[in-house]
Amino acid sequence: MSPKRFTLDPVDWSAWMPPVRAETATPIQLQALAASPSATSEYFLTLAHDVESLAERSPLFHAAMYVPRGLRRAERELATVVVSIINGCVYCSSVHARRFVELTKQPEIIRALYDEGLDTKLEPRLRAIVDFAAKLTRAPMDMTTADLTPLRGVGLSDLEIHDLINAVAMFANANRLMQTLGEPVVEGGA
Amino acid sequence: MTEPDSPPDLLAAIIGAPAGSPIDHIRRDRPDIVRHSQGSHDVLLSPQDPGGVSPAERALIAWRVADLSGHKALAAHYRAMLDHRDKTLADAATDARLATILDHVVRLTTAPGTATKAHIDALRATGLTERDIVAISQLVAFVAYQVRAAAGLALLVRDAAA
Numbered sequence: 139m140s141p142k143r144f145t146l147d148p149v150d151w152s153a154w155m156p157p158v159r160a161e162t163a164t165p166i167q168l169q170a171l172a173a174s175p176s177a178t179s180e181y182f183l184t185l186a187h188d189v190e191s192l193a194e195r196s197p198l199f200h201a202a203m204y205v206p207r208g209l210r211r212a213e214r215e216l217a218t219v220v221v222s223i224i225n226g227c228v229y230c231s232s233v234h235a236r237r238f239v240e241l242t243k244q245p246e247i248i249r250a251l252y253d254e255g256l257d258t259k260l261e262p263r264l265r266a267i268v269d270f271a272a273k274l275t276r277a278p279m280d281m282t283t284a285d286l287t288p289l290r291g292v293g294l295s296d297l298e299i300h301d302l303i304n305a306v307a308m309f310a311n312a313n314r315l316m317q318t319l320g321e322p323v324v325e326g327g328a
Numbered sequence: 329m330t331e332p333d334s335p336p337d338l339l340a341a342i343i344g345a346p347a348g349s350p351i352d353h354i355r356r357d358r359p360d361i362v363r364h365s366q367g368s369h370d371v372l373l374s375p376q377d378p379g380g381v382s383p384a385e386r387a388l389i390a391w392r393v394a395d396l397s398g399h400k401a402l403a404a405h406y407r408a409m410l411d412h413r414d415k416t417l418a419d420a421a422t423d424a425r426l427a428t429i430l431d432h433v434v435r436l437t438t439a440p441g442t443a444t445k446a447h448i449d450a451l452r453a454t455g456l457t458e459r460d461i462v463a464i465s466q467l468v469a470f471v472a473y474q475v476r477a478a479a480g481l482a483l484l485v486r487d488a489a490a
Binding site: 142154155156184185187188190191192193194195197198200201202205207208225226227274275278279281282283285286296297299300301302303304306307308310311312313314315317318319321 | 350351354355357358360361363364365367368371372375376379397398399432435436440441443445447448449452457458459461462463465466467468469470472473474475476477479480481483484486487488490
């Protein structure tokens with residue numbers, strides 16, 4: 139596999155098929171797009187080809203990432219960056235790494251994960267989150283209740299663990315859509 | 329069409345979190361996740377208008393993802409759905425169109441970073457529309473979500489019972 143260029147810079151995304159055009163979209167497509175993170179992005183305009191699934195996925199994504207209480211927003215973002223690094227999704231990792239940095243002002247954590255890999259030195263709470271996210275991504279059926287112990291050890295509640303599981307699972311989903319329907323466009327890149 | 333034996337909250341049935349259990353209590357605190365995870369399942373497997381991907385083909389695709397992922401309970405769910413819809417389809421992979429679809433399904437499940445535009449073009453060359461290709465991709469991506477949600481939440485269920 140060729141090395142991926144993970145970045146904290148903004149990355150664009152280009153579809154491998156003509157997206158739905160906003161001017162000719164049906165009212166139902168426009169409604170599903172309005173409930174998506176961005177109604178004008180090429181990615182969501184592509185997903186709008188199958189409007190029934192987009193209309194369910196957008197609120198599922200929103201709840202997994204932004205539902206109040208439970209796991210901290212920044213920690214959900216971090217978990218999704220870990221999943222995106224493992225799955226090789228340059229676009230997803232850029233978007234969510236930048237959200238993590240906006241929330242924490244700690245770009246050095248992302249740079250360490252990019253440059254040194256997922257085994258880089260982290261504070262114990264983030265270490266536990268990164269390890270759980272990585273294993274649930276790579277080998278979901280190999281997980282045992284022992285994998286909960288490090289999370290509990292750094293104080294995560296069952297509600298927070300539930301949210302971590304859903305954020306990780308959501309990016310098994312997002313990475314697959316992003317990488318199969320189009321490709322990242324990195325400024326000045328290949 | 330509702331399958332005769334498809335539970336209304338599939339994930340709860342798969343992980344063994346009946347109403348009133350500790351994990352059910354946590355899931356009820358995130359009602360949009362419960363609702364739209366089930367809703368995604370329902371519209372992807374049993375859409376109002378299936379377009380160019382038949383209900384039986386949708387069940388076959390979901391079964392392949394769950395089976396490749398090693399999730400026995402989800403694989404059994406989709407296999408029962410497939411057998412209910414078309415008992416012979418799983419043996420029909422010599423059909424060029426279906427073989428191209430299943431190639432895409434395997435790639436997306438096991439090596440999502442290796443997909444290229446040529447793979448999308450190959451799907452289009454079989455006569456699938458943009459909508460069909462998005463629906464297939466959403467279905468594979470949804471089951472990938474479901475496998476990890478089920479595997480993760482099952483840990484909480486087992487731990488609460490210990």
